[in-house]
């Protein structure tokens with residue numbers, strides 16, 4: 001197997017913190033594997049595979065799976081944790097393959113590929129054999145709205161420039177249209193709320209911001225970071241803090257499409 005890809009420019013990922021405090025992301029991907037329904041011997045590409053937890057689950061079903069991710073730290077962690085599997089560093093918006101896949105799978109990654117979603121869909125289509133499946137879940141419109149609204153307000157209150165949020169959270173109609181225009185037949189599309197307990201985030205919303213929006217903190221003066229994040233927590237608490245702890249306001253878009 002050979003993949004060609006452009007050099008990605010991506011958010012830095014803390015693979016260790018991702019697995020220890022945000023393991024829910026891949027754990028919640030299990031139903032997506034059921035939807036993928038990988039068969040023994042099938043060639044499957046896990047796009048934006050992260051540390052490879054779901055890549056390994058797919059491999060355990062007997063499929064021949066490759067994980068592709070733009071983050072060298074995530075790929076390194078994936079290779080250490082799953083030494084028998086193949087992981088490559090690549091940009092989902094600029095890769096090509098030499099041997100087609102039966103399916104492309106992607107969990108919690110497409111919304112990070114915000115620069116050119118159509119390029120991602122084009123690459124996926126080109127990577128698939130005729131009739132190949134594209135099965136994925138991403139953040140949908142309104143995903144983490146209370147979290148991001150608290151961030152934007154806190155940034156404004158501290159007189160900081162409005163941060164450019166790095167995600168793309170499409171509506172179901174918008175993404176279905178992209179898939180259809182990109183040469184796919186949409187067989188299933190679900191759009192649903194998934195309130196998610198941040199059980200391993202003692203710092204609450206601030207921990208989420210550090211993990212998923214850490215790059216936005218780069219432009220913040222170091223002395224301001226802690227008070228800014230405390231303010232994010234204060235602002236987000238009415239919507240997201242329950243007696244049992246913090247609950248993030250995730251909204252997901254899950255689909256299964258077939259290369260037309």
Ligand SMILES: C[S@@+](CC[C@H](N)C(=O)[O-])C[C@H]1O[C@@H](n2cnc3c(N)ncnc32)[C@H](O)[C@@H]1O
Nearest residue numbers: 026048049050069070071074091092107109112
């Ligand atoms: C939230 S993680 C999800 C990881 C994994 N799929 C899971 O379920 O745990 C998102 C992943 O998408 C990757 N990613 C973001 N943009 C990418 C791009 N343009 N090309 C390849 N990978 C990308 C990130 O490096 C990160 O590992």
